[in-house]
Amino acid sequence: MAKKPKPGEYPAKLRIKKNDEVEVIAGKDKGKRGRILRVFPKVNKVVVEGLNMMVRHQKAQQTGRTTRSGVQQVQEGGRIQKPAPMYAPKVMLVCQQCHRPTRVGYAYHAGEGKLAMRKYRVCKHPDCGKQVD
Numbered sequence: 001m002a003k004k005p006k007p008g009e010y011p012a013k014l015r016i017k018k019n020d021e022v023e024v025i026a027g028k029d030k031g032k033r034g035r036i037l038r039v040f041p042k043v044n045k046v047v048v049e050g051l052n053m054m055v056r057h058q059k060a061q062q063t064g065r066t067t068r069s070g071v072q073q074v075q076e077g078g079r080i081q082k083p084a085p086m087y088a089p090k091v092m093l094v095c096q097q098c099h100r101p102t103r104v105g106y107a108y109h110a111g112e113g114k115l116a117m118r119k120y121r122v123c124k125h126p127d128c129g130k131q132v133d
């Protein structure tokens, strides 16, 4: 059985995992698809490859190191683009069988023993219903 969460630690039920393909259903990236790079279950957020891009400006910094010739090393500054975490309910899992965004259902493996304890995710489209992973 699942462990009882400690107070202040109620992870949202994330039905999305790393490397899943998702489609954004709200916000400025609506309709775009990408792959999940990271999930943050505690804050209910996900990072999607190439989406919700954020530009970080980095100043040139002195590293404090000195080369053998006595020149101070400087880390180059510039603009760094990286995807920012977005609110997980804004994305939907894309079914790899029917290639449509879907809600995620769960089913249990048939049979006995260890296998029967394992859940797997299923596509919620009535005409598909296939195992997602």
Ligand SMILES: [Zn+2]
Pocket (backbone or CB within 6 Å): 095, 096, 097, 098, 099, 100, 102, 123, 124, 125, 128, 129, 130
């Ligand atoms: Zn499907």
